[in-house]
Amino acid sequence: MGEKMISSIAELIADRIGSMPAGERRAAQTLIASYPMIGLKTVAEFSAAAGVSSPTILRFVARLGFQNYPEFQSSLQDELAAQLQSPAIRTLNPPSPGGTASPMLEATLDNMRETFRHLSDRQLADIAARLAERRGKTFLIGGRFTDPLARYMAAHLAIVQPDVVHLAGQESMWRDRLIDMGKRDVLVIFDIRRYQDSLVRFAEKAHQRGVQIVLFTDQWLSPIARFARHVIAGRTAVPSAWDSSAALFVVAETLIGAVTRQLDANGARRIREMEGLR
Amino acid sequence: MGEKMISSIAELIADRIGSMPAGERRAAQTLIASYPMIGLKTVAEFSAAAGVSSPTILRFVARLGFQNYPEFQSSLQDELAAQLQSPAIRTLNPPSPGGTASPMLEATLDNMRETFRHLSDRQLADIAARLAERRGKTFLIGGRFTDPLARYMAAHLAIVQPDVVHLAGQESMWRDRLIDMGKRDVLVIFDIRRYQDSLVRFAEKAHQRGVQIVLFTDQWLSPIARFARHVIAGRTAVPSAWDSSAALFVVAETLIGAVTRQLDANGARRIREMEGLR
DNA sequence: GGAGCGCTGTATCGTATGTTACGTATTTTG
DNA sequence: CAAAATACGTAACATACGATACAGCGCTCC
Known part of the structure; x- marks a missing residue:
C-alpha cells in the first residue's frame, strides 16, 4: 500500500494543491470554493471566475491526471450523480435515531x-x-x-x-x-x-x-x-x-x-x- | 394569482408534459428519471439516452421556454447549486408543506x-x-x-x-x-x-x-x-x-x-x- | 378516403469551445 | 548578478457541439 485512498476530486485537489504553481492554485481554490459547480461550466467561465487564463485551467486539470477537460467534467458529474442518488449517504448517515436496525x-x-x-x-x-x-x-x-x-x-x-x-x-x-x-x-x-x-x-x-x-x-x-x-x-x-x-x-x-x-x-x-x- | 408557481424545471416539465408530442415526452421522462444529470450532458448524449434525435431534444428545451440549450443547462446548474447549498430544502416536487407530497x-x-x-x-x-x-x-x-x-x-x-x-x-x-x-x-x-x-x-x-x-x-x-x-x-x-x-x-x-x-x-x-x- | 397539418429524423451549417504553439514575464540557481 | 528554467497569457487552430433547413411520415379532420 502506501497509496492514499482518493475517492473524490476534491480530495485529489487537496492532496496536490501544495505542489501547484500560483495560477493553478487559484484555479483549485476557486473550484473548491463553490464545489463542484464551477467545474461544470466552460473553461472560459472557469478561468474568468478564477482570474486566470484558459490554458491555466487546462494545465490544472491535466495536473490532476485528466486527459482533457471533458473527461474532468464527466468525473465531476459522476460524483454528483452518486451523491444525488443515495440520500442516505448525503446526510452523513445518522443511522436512524431511535430505531430500526435493518x-x-x-x-x-x-x-x-x-x-x-x-x-x-x-x-x-x-x-x-x-x-x-x-x-x-x-x-x-x-x-x-x-x-x-x-x-x-x-x-x-x-x-x-x-x-x-x-x-x-x-x-x-x-x-x-x-x-x-x-x-x-x-x-x-x-x-x-x-x-x-x-x-x-x-x-x-x-x-x-x-x-x-x-x-x-x-x-x-x-x-x-x-x-x-x-x-x-x-x-x-x-x-x-x-x-x-x-x-x-x-x-x-x-x-x-x-x-x-x-x-x-x-x-x-x-x-x-x-x-x-x- | 391564478398563475402556478413554477420554481424548478422539474415542475415546469410536470406541468407541460401533458401537452407534449411523443418524442419530446420521452425526452422529458428520461430527464425526470435521472434528474437532472442527463440534462447536464451534451445534446447528443441526452438524445441517445432518450432514444430520440438531437433536434427533438432541442425542441423539447425550446418548449420549456429556453432560448437555447446552454441556457437550459445553466438553469439546471443554478438549481443544483441552490440545492447543494441548502441540503435541507430538497424541493424537487411540489413543495407540499412538511415534506413529501402524498x-x-x-x-x-x-x-x-x-x-x-x-x-x-x-x-x-x-x-x-x-x-x-x-x-x-x-x-x-x-x-x-x-x-x-x-x-x-x-x-x-x-x-x-x-x-x-x-x-x-x-x-x-x-x-x-x-x-x-x-x-x-x-x-x-x-x-x-x-x-x-x-x-x-x-x-x-x-x-x-x-x-x-x-x-x-x-x-x-x-x-x-x-x-x-x-x-x-x-x-x-x-x-x-x-x-x-x-x-x-x-x-x-x-x-x-x-x-x-x-x-x-x-x-x-x-x-x-x-x-x-x- | 383524401387533403392538410404537425411531428420527427437526416443532413448540413456556423460557431463556441477546448486545445496547442509560441513569446514574454517571473522566478530560481550557480 | 547573470543565465536558465519554469510559469503564464495571447493568439491562432481544429474539433465537436448546438442549431437549422428540409423532407418523409403518420395522424387527424373533413
Missing part, C-alpha cells in the same frame, strides 16, 4: 422517498385519470418477478371497473391477445432489469396498434420507455442479492387509491353490488 | 416503521432460518388481494432453493395438496381482512398435519394466527378505500434477502447454474 428497511424507505420525489402529483393524477376513464380496456402484465405486482393491481382495479385484464401464463397466450387491443386501450407493464425481451417485443407491437402504455420500471428505464406514454421510474437498490420492487408497489397502491377515488360515484355502487353477489 | 406515501412509510418496530430482528432471523433449512417443502398461498405477495415471494425463493410451491388457482386444486404436506414442511400464508374462510380452513387442516405455518396478516390478526408458528403483523391503514399491503411486502422482501444470504454458499451456485440454463 439497513434493508432504511434503504427501502429511502427508495420510496426518492421515487416519489421524482414523481409529480400531476403525473400520478394524469395516469389515474387515464385509467379511470372507461373508454377501452385495461391490460396489465409484468416480468418474471414483477408479474405479481401486475396481478395485485389488476385484482384491485377489476373490482372498481369492468374490462380489466391481467395477462398471464405462457407468452403465446398473451401475445395473441394483441388482436383485441386498440387505441382506446391502456396497457400497464412492469419491467425492471434485466428487462425481458418478450415484454419489449410485446410492448412494441401493442404500441404499434396504438395502445397507450403505462410503464413501471427502475431508474435505468426499460427499453419499453421508448413506447410508453407514461413512465414511472422506481428506485430498486437495496442491500440484498435482489432488487426491491417495494417502491413500485407503493406507487401502484397509490394509483389504485387514486383511480378508486375518481370512480367514486360509480365505483362505490359497483363495489356494493359486488358485495351483494358474494 | 399523504398516502406518508401513511405507508409510517406503517412500515411501525410494522418493523413490532418485529424483532430475532423473529425475522428465526423465520429466515426456518425457510432456509432444507428439510421439507415450502408452500405459499395468499388471499384475494394478497396472493400476489405469495407469488412474489415464491418466485424468489424458488430460485435459491428447490421444493418451493405456490398454491394457486381453484380452491379445490390446492386443498388436495394437503396430502403432500407434513411436519417437515412450511406453509407461508398471507391473509388480511376480510379474512377468507377458505384460507382459515386450509390453515387449520395443514396445522393438524403438523405443518409449520408462517402467517403474514394485519394488525388485527387473522384467525389463522391461532395455528401459526410465526405471525407477522403489518400495518395496513392508509387514506384510501383499500388497505395497504406495502408493509407486508417489505417484510417479505426482507425475508427473501435474509434467506438468500443464509443459503449463500449453495444458493449462489444454484443461481449461477440457473443463469446457465436460460
Whole structure:
C-alpha cells in the first residue's frame, strides 16, 4: 500500500494543491470554493471566475491526471450523480435515531422517498385519470418477478371497473391477445432489469396498434420507455442479492387509491353490488 | 394569482408534459428519471439516452421556454447549486408543506416503521432460518388481494432453493395438496381482512398435519394466527378505500434477502447454474 | 378516403469551445 | 548578478457541439 485512498476530486485537489504553481492554485481554490459547480461550466467561465487564463485551467486539470477537460467534467458529474442518488449517504448517515436496525428497511424507505420525489402529483393524477376513464380496456402484465405486482393491481382495479385484464401464463397466450387491443386501450407493464425481451417485443407491437402504455420500471428505464406514454421510474437498490420492487408497489397502491377515488360515484355502487353477489 | 408557481424545471416539465408530442415526452421522462444529470450532458448524449434525435431534444428545451440549450443547462446548474447549498430544502416536487407530497406515501412509510418496530430482528432471523433449512417443502398461498405477495415471494425463493410451491388457482386444486404436506414442511400464508374462510380452513387442516405455518396478516390478526408458528403483523391503514399491503411486502422482501444470504454458499451456485440454463 | 397539418429524423451549417504553439514575464540557481 | 528554467497569457487552430433547413411520415379532420 502506501497509496492514499482518493475517492473524490476534491480530495485529489487537496492532496496536490501544495505542489501547484500560483495560477493553478487559484484555479483549485476557486473550484473548491463553490464545489463542484464551477467545474461544470466552460473553461472560459472557469478561468474568468478564477482570474486566470484558459490554458491555466487546462494545465490544472491535466495536473490532476485528466486527459482533457471533458473527461474532468464527466468525473465531476459522476460524483454528483452518486451523491444525488443515495440520500442516505448525503446526510452523513445518522443511522436512524431511535430505531430500526435493518439497513434493508432504511434503504427501502429511502427508495420510496426518492421515487416519489421524482414523481409529480400531476403525473400520478394524469395516469389515474387515464385509467379511470372507461373508454377501452385495461391490460396489465409484468416480468418474471414483477408479474405479481401486475396481478395485485389488476385484482384491485377489476373490482372498481369492468374490462380489466391481467395477462398471464405462457407468452403465446398473451401475445395473441394483441388482436383485441386498440387505441382506446391502456396497457400497464412492469419491467425492471434485466428487462425481458418478450415484454419489449410485446410492448412494441401493442404500441404499434396504438395502445397507450403505462410503464413501471427502475431508474435505468426499460427499453419499453421508448413506447410508453407514461413512465414511472422506481428506485430498486437495496442491500440484498435482489432488487426491491417495494417502491413500485407503493406507487401502484397509490394509483389504485387514486383511480378508486375518481370512480367514486360509480365505483362505490359497483363495489356494493359486488358485495351483494358474494 | 391564478398563475402556478413554477420554481424548478422539474415542475415546469410536470406541468407541460401533458401537452407534449411523443418524442419530446420521452425526452422529458428520461430527464425526470435521472434528474437532472442527463440534462447536464451534451445534446447528443441526452438524445441517445432518450432514444430520440438531437433536434427533438432541442425542441423539447425550446418548449420549456429556453432560448437555447446552454441556457437550459445553466438553469439546471443554478438549481443544483441552490440545492447543494441548502441540503435541507430538497424541493424537487411540489413543495407540499412538511415534506413529501402524498399523504398516502406518508401513511405507508409510517406503517412500515411501525410494522418493523413490532418485529424483532430475532423473529425475522428465526423465520429466515426456518425457510432456509432444507428439510421439507415450502408452500405459499395468499388471499384475494394478497396472493400476489405469495407469488412474489415464491418466485424468489424458488430460485435459491428447490421444493418451493405456490398454491394457486381453484380452491379445490390446492386443498388436495394437503396430502403432500407434513411436519417437515412450511406453509407461508398471507391473509388480511376480510379474512377468507377458505384460507382459515386450509390453515387449520395443514396445522393438524403438523405443518409449520408462517402467517403474514394485519394488525388485527387473522384467525389463522391461532395455528401459526410465526405471525407477522403489518400495518395496513392508509387514506384510501383499500388497505395497504406495502408493509407486508417489505417484510417479505426482507425475508427473501435474509434467506438468500443464509443459503449463500449453495444458493449462489444454484443461481449461477440457473443463469446457465436460460 | 383524401387533403392538410404537425411531428420527427437526416443532413448540413456556423460557431463556441477546448486545445496547442509560441513569446514574454517571473522566478530560481550557480 | 547573470543565465536558465519554469510559469503564464495571447493568439491562432481544429474539433465537436448546438442549431437549422428540409423532407418523409403518420395522424387527424373533413
